[in-house]
Amino acid sequence: MMNEIRIAVVGVGRRGGHLLELALKTAEKxxxxxxxxIDDSHWYKSMKDQLPLSEKFPDTHFYEDFQKMLNNEKIDVLIVETPxxxxxxxxxxxxxxxxxxxxxxxxxxxxxxxxxxxxAGRKSQAFLMTxxxxxxWGFIEAMYDLYQKGLLGKPFYLEAEYIHDIRYLWQATPWRSKGGQPIKYCTHSLGPLLRLLPDDELRKVSCVSTGAHVVGGEGQNDLMTAHFTTQKNVVVRFTASFINEAKCGLHSYRVFGTEGYFERLSDRGHYPARSMFNSKKLYGASKLTELPIDTTRPELPESYLDNVHGGADYVLLYDFFNALRSGNMEKVITLRDGIRMSLPGIFAGESADKGGQIVDIVYPWDKD
Ligand SMILES: NC(=O)c1ccc[n+]([C@@H]2O[C@H](COP(=O)([O-])OP(=O)(O)OC[C@H]3O[C@@H](n4cnc5c(N)ncnc54)[C@H](O)[C@@H]3O)[C@@H](O)[C@H]2O)c1
Structure with missing residues (x-):
């Protein structure tokens, strides 16, 4: 069992700094x-009236060169938070x-x-957690629990939307402003849904883009929408938009199962986000019923609930360090899980480039 865990972070911007601080709260030693x-100001300058990270972590060595850091330091854990x-x-x-x-x-x-x-993962003695x-998130854990207990039956149609006008971040993080295809940022949406399809793979995709209407910048895709089908003939629809005038919340999901239904609709104006379900398998739940949960994980103490992700970052770090110390990989979001939720967006982008043509999705393990 590993005693002290020596961690390093590459990319100490907004998220890198946050996870560095949270890591120390999450586990001992x-x-x-x-x-x-590559930008030392993120380490040495103060952000939002807080002490600079360099002063919060005076014993931590700062490097501009990644190779040099790996060569000079003895590291057990690398946290990757680059763009x-x-x-x-x-x-x-x-x-x-x-x-x-x-x-x-x-x-x-x-x-x-x-x-x-x-x-690299196959050859390594270490592991990667996505x-x-x-x-x-709390409501995703609730959705998964409904699924695992058989209350939704077999999911056959699933939907996710990620609607976020991120133009306010263009100045602070210019890499976000260069257009690109929002459909490729699919992990927040496909990740939770793929938990319900553990023995199936997204295999085909057709995706279309609106192109640039809102700002009209070169290479911008205001909104893209994709239909995926799995090898077991399940349909997954995913819509992503990062340039829009929609003032609704960010993340919505719907699951149509053979025995029940789940939905989490993001907030709408003064109507908060809501998670609802119904099930033929549970007495009294045949009508759409609201679940008393949203992103926040109710089992966590107040001090671990950051105001953005409701404790999800804490759970990630906790499960990661716990796996490292105990060797129990049950809660690890594996490298395979990470590729399964990342690659489909890339093939969706290819389909959009071909005007919506159906494209086959392949995975590195197909050859095995
Ligand atoms: N999971 C989530 O909820 C969530 C939320 C926000 C962002 N993100 C992701 O987190 C990552 C970081 O996002 P962010 O908002 O912190 O961005 P950021 O721009 O604030 O931070 C990225 C940092 O990486 C540094 N960097 C860039 N190239 C580098 C290189 N070659 N070597 C070393 N450092 C380099 C930058 O200087 C910057 O400090 C992105 O992948 C983003 O998509 C995830």
């Missing part, structure tokens, strides 16, 4: 030995050096990266 960022399109390389380097990795999502930006990372915090 966590030693933050090093961080790396969304550059996770895989850092993860693979960590795994190649038998360093356990917790990476933000999406894991990969193309199929070649998925293959490379899958290979930092898919939406999988840990």
């Amino acid at each position: 966590i030693n933050p030995v090093a961080v790396c960022d 969304a399109s550059i996770h895989a390389g850092f993860c693979a380097e960590g795994l190649q050096r038998n360093i356990n990795v917790l990476s933000d999502i999406p894991l990969v930006r193309n199929y070649a990266e998925a293959e490379m990372l899958w290979e 930092g898919a915090n939406p999988n840990e």
Whole structure:
């Protein structure tokens, strides 16, 4: 059993800094030995009137060069919090050096990266956990519990929407402003739904884009929507929009099962988000019934509930460190899970480039 856990973070922006601080609250004997960022101001300058991270962690070594950090430091855990399109390389380097990795999502930006990372994972003595915090939201856990107890039956049609006008972040994080395809940011949506399809894979996709109507910038896709089918003929619909004038909340999900139905609709104006279900299998639940839960995990003490993700980040870190110390991988969102929830968005983007043509989805483990 590992005693002290030496952690390093690459990318100490908004999320990297947050997870670094939370890691120390989550488990005992966590030693933050090093961080790396190409922009040292994120380490040395104060954010939002708080002490700079360099002062909060005076014994932690700062590096601008990732290789140098890996060469100089003895690291048990690498937390990858670089921008969304550059996770895989850092993860693979960590795994190649038998360093356990917790990476933000999406894991990969193309199929070649998925293959490379899958290979690195297979050869490594360490493990990677996908930092898919939406999988840990309270209402997703409730949805999963309904499913596991058979109250939804077999899911045959599932939906997710991620509607978030992120133009307010363009100045602070310019990498977000360069257009791109929102459908590729699919892990928050597909991750939770794929928990209900453990023995099935998304295999085909047709996706279309609206193009740029709202701002009209080159390469922008205001909204994209994709239909996936699985090998067991389940249909999954996913819509993503990061440039819009919709003032609704961000995340909605619907599950149509053979024995019941679940939905979580995001907030609408002054109407809060709601999770509802009905089931033929539970006495008294044949009508749509509201569940008293949203993102917040009710089992966690107040001090662990950050105001953004309702404790989901805490659960992620807790499960990761617990797996590392106990060897029990049951709660780990694996490398395979991470690729399963990342790759379909990439193939959806390819379909959109081809005007909605149906594209086959393949996975690195298909060859095995
Ligand atoms: N899971 C969630 O709820 C959630 C929420 C927000 C963001 N994210 C994800 O978290 C990640 C980080 O997002 P953020 O909002 O913290 O962005 P950010 O821009 O604030 O932080 C990214 C950091 O990475 C650094 N960086 C860039 N290239 C680097 C390199 N080559 N080597 C070392 N450092 C490098 C940047 O200087 C910056 O400090 C992204 O992948 C984003 O999609 C996840």
